[in-house]
Amino acid sequence: MAIKDLPDTEYVLAGSAACPGCPATIGLRIVLKALGKNTVMIVPACCTAVIESVYPNTSFDIPVMNIAFEAAAAGASGVEAGLRMQGKKDTTVFAWAGDGGTYDIGIQALSGAIERQTNFIYICYNNQIYSNTGIQRSGATPLGAWTTTTVGGKTEVRKEMGDIIRAHHLPYAAQACISYPEDLYNKVKKAKSIKGPKYIEILAPCPPGWHFPMEKTVDMGVLAIETGAWALYEFENEKMIFNGKSKLLLEKKIEPKPVEEWIKYQGRFRHLFKPTRDEKTLKAIQDNTDIIWERYRKCYL
């Protein structure tokens, strides 16, 4: 699969309300290319609820239901049940939520929907902050990152949502990144073909939230993978398969770049470098990444 083999059809129409350089619309364009026309999307409060644009127009060329912050997965369960009763079994139902609506506010609805084996896809686009409401800290914000509510840098490590999801023993879960469109496309295609609950998480580097120039969105995703700050994997039939560079990192065939290579381009970590280098926090960030990879190696190699 090469980029030129991806379908031409656009379901995200030009002229939306997204910021320039928005990773969410890059991800959504690829996801909807994979899911096709016969799809219902559930959107809780998140950036995408704004990107849709204002009444009476919308930028998305598929049926969309907006729902409360905590209820994305519950709403998807209801839509799926309704379609099933109408005999529309080939319609794909998917929830598209941010990391705030997944990690923090929507976790109980998500956990419930997966446990009930609801036949739907839950996609979390993770920009590691509540960017829609003005860059507040979320459970996905990494250690040391500035947000408007963690002015001196976050003092806690981020939650490992993948581990929580895998504990539900669901048929399919995956982690992807907007910088690898073929990988993301294949994962969504595969999720569409499997019955039962599916969970996909997409890393979405946010230019205004992470404070980097808007043309660097794709580069930030690539660096996140190369430094090991994010991993590409699939979890299918209780087996973990790492993809692309993450596979090479897991098998130690390539050396990961230091995490500093990734964070030094982001304004949200600037206080770690200026006026003096905060060696203690920088080491803690690197150690946290190493611990995650050591655990991956112990469990899945």
Added chain:
Amino acid sequence: MSKKYNVVTSISYPKEGAMGKTGSWRVFKPIFSKDKCVKCLRCWIFCPEGAVKKNKDGSVSIDMDYCKGCGICANVCNVKAIIMEREEQQ
């Protein structure tokens, strides 16, 4: 895209340019040179706006009505077929 639904509740209908001509947000504009393009389509898939359109022959053209000028296309282009230039002051 044009189908209307007979429902009681208020619903929005899909429209290109739902927020108007977003090209007016632009500070830097992309300049595309066709002779340098190798048709890898990286600019097309990474354009957040879908403003880079794929032509039938596999080349691309940029819809300046909606291009917000983020510069991702120029940044992901490996052969520098797209460069960014400052918009002239209106």
